[in-house]
Amino acid sequence: MNPKQSIVYGRRIQISGSANFKTDTRLTHYAHDLVSRLVRSILKDGGGLVLGAGKEPRPENPHVQAPSILFDWTAIETAASCFADGSATWPKPYGPPLIVVTSQKSESEIPETRRPLWESLLKSGLLRVESIFAGSRSGAMLRERQAQHGDLLITLGGGTGVEHLADLYLIRRRPVIALDLPLGASRDDGTGGSERIAQKSRENPERFIRFQTEFAGTENARLSSISTRAGTADVETVAENLHVLMRLLARPYVFYTRLLNPKHPKFNVVEDFFRTVVDHVVAEFGFEALDMGIHNTEHAFLNVAVFDNLHYSTAVIADVTGERPNCYIELGYGLGHAMRVIVTAEEGTELPFDQEAIPCHFWDPSLPLDKRRLLFQEFWRKNIDRPLLITN
Numbered sequence: 052m053n054p055k056q057s058i059v060y061g062r063r064i065q066i067s068g069s070a071n072f073k074t075d076t077r078l079t080h081y082a083h084d085l086v087s088r089l090v091r092s093i094l095k096d097g098g099g100l101v102l103g104a105g106k107e108p109r110p111e112n113p114h115v116q117a118p119s120i121l122f123d124w125t126a127i128e129t130a131a132s133c134f135a136d137g138s139a140t141w142p143k144p145y146g147p148p149l150i151v152v153t154s155q156k157s158e159s160e161i162p163e164t165r166r167p168l169w170e171s172l173l174k175s176g177l178l179r180v181e182s183i184f185a186g187s188r189s190g191a192m193l194r195e196r197q198a199q200h201g202d203l204l205i206t207l208g209g210g211t212g213v214e215h216l217a218d219l220y221l222i223r224r225r226p227v228i229a230l231d232l233p234l235g236a237s238r239d240d241g242t243g244g245s246e247r248i249a250q251k252s253r254e255n256p257e258r259f260i261r262f263q264t265e266f267a268g269t270e271n272a273r274l275s276s277i278s279t280r281a282g283t284a285d286v287e288t289v290a291e292n293l294h295v296l297m298r299l300l301a302r303p304y305v306f307y308t309r310l311l312n313p314k315h316p317k318f319n320v321v322e323d324f325f326r327t328v329v330d331h332v333v334a335e336f337g338f339e340a341l342d343m344g345i346h347n348t349e350h351a352f353l354n355v356a357v358f359d360n361l362h363y364s365t366a367v368i369a370d371v372t373g374e375r376p377n378c379y380i381e382l383g384y385g386l387g388h389a390m391r392v393i394v395t396a397e398e399g400t401e402l403p404f405d406q407e408a409i410p411c412h413f414w415d416p417s418l419p420l421d422k423r424r425l426l427f428q429e430f431w432r433k434n435i436d437r438p439l440l441i442t443n
Contacts, residue, residue, distance in 0.1 A: 058300045060097035060337055061145045065201035066090070067103075067216055068209040068245055070120040071235030072110045079118045081282045082207055082232055086122045088290035089205065090129040094139035096298075099148030101201040102126055103193065105157030107165065108237070120237050122207070124165055127151075131168060134177055146436040147179040152197045154183050194219060201225070202303060202365065205293075206248060208234030210241025217248050224363040226260045226300055227252070228293065232279045249274075261301045273299065303365035304339040308381035310373040311343065317373040320397060320416050328414065328423050329368060329395075332431060338365065366391040366435065371411075372400050379403070391435055395427075410434050 066086060070079045090100065102123050110117040119125070130149060133139040141148035149172070161169055172178040181200070183192045190212055198204075198219035206213045207230040217227050229248035236244050243250075252259040256270035276292040278284060307329070310321045325342065333340050341360055361367065361381055367390055369382040385392045386409070394411040396402070402411060412430040414423060 057096040057098075057298055058302055058337070059093055059203075059297055060140075061099075061142050062202040062303075062337075063099040063101045063148070063150060063200055064093050064203045064205060064297075065101035065197055065216075066122065066126055066205045066207075067197075068122060068207040068213055068230075068234065069237035070208050071237060071239065072108075072120060074120070074208075074233075074235050076110070076112075076117050078232060078234055078282045079120065081279070081286055082234055083118050083122060083125045084286050085207070085230070085232075085279075085290055086125050087129045088287065089293060090126050091133055091138070092290065092294040093297075094130060094133040094141065094148070096294075097140040097142060099141050099145075099150070100126060100130055101150045101152070101197050103157065103197070104151045104153045104161060104169065106160040107162050127172070128168060131172060131177075134175075144432040147177055149178045150181060150197075150200050151178060152181045152183070152193050152200070154189075154193065157193075158182075191215065198223070203297070203300070204228070206230065206245035207232050208236060208246075209244040210236030210238055212238075212241075213244045214241050214248065221258065225303075225365075228260065228274075228277070228296065230277065230279060230289075230293075231281075233281055249278075260296075262299045263301050266299045269299075302337060302339045304341045304360075305333050305366045305368055306361050306364035307340065307342040307368050307370070308361070308378050308385075309342075309368075309370040310375055310378070312375075315373055317397065321370060321372050324370070324395075324397070324414055324416065324423075327420060328427050331424055332427050333368075335428070336431065361385065362388065364390070366393065368393045368395060370395045371402065372397040374400070374403075393431060393434060 066089065070082060093100065104123055104127065107119045107121060107124050109119050139148070181196055183189065183196060194212060194216045198216060201220065203226045204216060204220040205228045206217060217229070220227050227248065229245045229252055231246050231249040233246055253271060253274055256274055260270055262270055273296045277289055277296060279289055307325060309325060310318055312318060330340055341364065361384060367385040369378060369385065369392060371378050371382065371394065382392065382394065394409055396411055396413055398413045398415045412427060414427065
């Protein structure tokens with residue numbers, strides 16, 4: 052498969068979890084092997100990662116060096132190797148492929164053995180570091196920031212932290228794939244962590260993953276194929292089945308808020324912009340479009356449909372041509388909920404007060420179509436990963 056055809060292309064996947072200090076080291080080694088294989092397949096398909104960075108705790112064993120109970124450094128090390136050997140295909144215009152969310156305290160705990168790798172990545176242009184408030188190391192704040200950047204969550208082991216992170220993704224209707232490997236949790240907390248989430252996903256798969264239309268109805272079968280059977284399943288097979296599952300996921304959608312009144316004098320020019328320029332660029336970047344003006348909705352009332360679909364979209368394109376109040380309301384909603392927002396308007400549109408501080412793509416309908424598409428592509432690339440307006 053061409054990487055550009057993969058659902059992973061240009062998206063960042065978060066891998067999160069932990070093992071317990073008392074977990075059988077065979078299972079922990081299995082988990083590290085699985086994480087490394089998974090990272091390689093993600094990067095080969097053009098994906099990126101959302102991770103943490105800090106200490107690398109290991110069980111004390113006088114006979115052998117036991118593997119770490121955390122997996123971030125295995126993922127980071129594997130990613131660095133993929134970029135070094137050229138197997139990663141992340142599209143450079145999408146910004147840095149690796150986002151690490153950390154705290155001042157966590158950075159100070161990076162092991163000396165990992166410092167050269169960390170320093171190298173900081174200078175490479177591959178890494179973007181997001182930091183929470185100085186002096187704070189709140190796990191909840193770290194997870195909330197990570198969930199703002201991740202498009203897909205994969206969990207293994209863990210406890211309360213993994214359960215909280217899964218909830219953050221699910222309330223955004225972003226896919227959560229939980230592995231059933233019995234690793235325990237680093238803090239001995241939670242109600243079963245990834246193992247329990249995996250069980251719940253088998254009971255109600257549509258809540259956790261959504262497949263492309265042609266594969267709908269096969270979700271539970273695919274979830275069954277990634278069972279580790281308590282670490283007895285061949286790790287290469289599990290990794291490959293997980294890779295295939297990710298490729299079957301439905302594409303995330305971009306919500307359009309725009310002038311919809313056909314009687315408005317600007318309707319035709321806005322309609323042309325979306326049909327000939329926006330639709331083309333959105334599809335090129337691997338998204339589905341959701342335009343309330345033309346797409347069906349399962350809701351009885353349009354106003355309910357608007358905000359439900361807006362809330363769960365991956366990104367919002369807000370065109371304010373015509374200066375319609377509903378467009379400003381939906382734009383404000385997207386910004387207030389820390390969503391990815393692209394603002395557009397026809398050349399000559401006067402922006403209201405505070406919106407002038409938000410980058411806006413002014414499109415000119417008199418330009419040739421190829422030029423209009425190119426300009427919008429460039430604006431998208433520069434602004435889709437802009438730091439969020441509201442962060443913790």
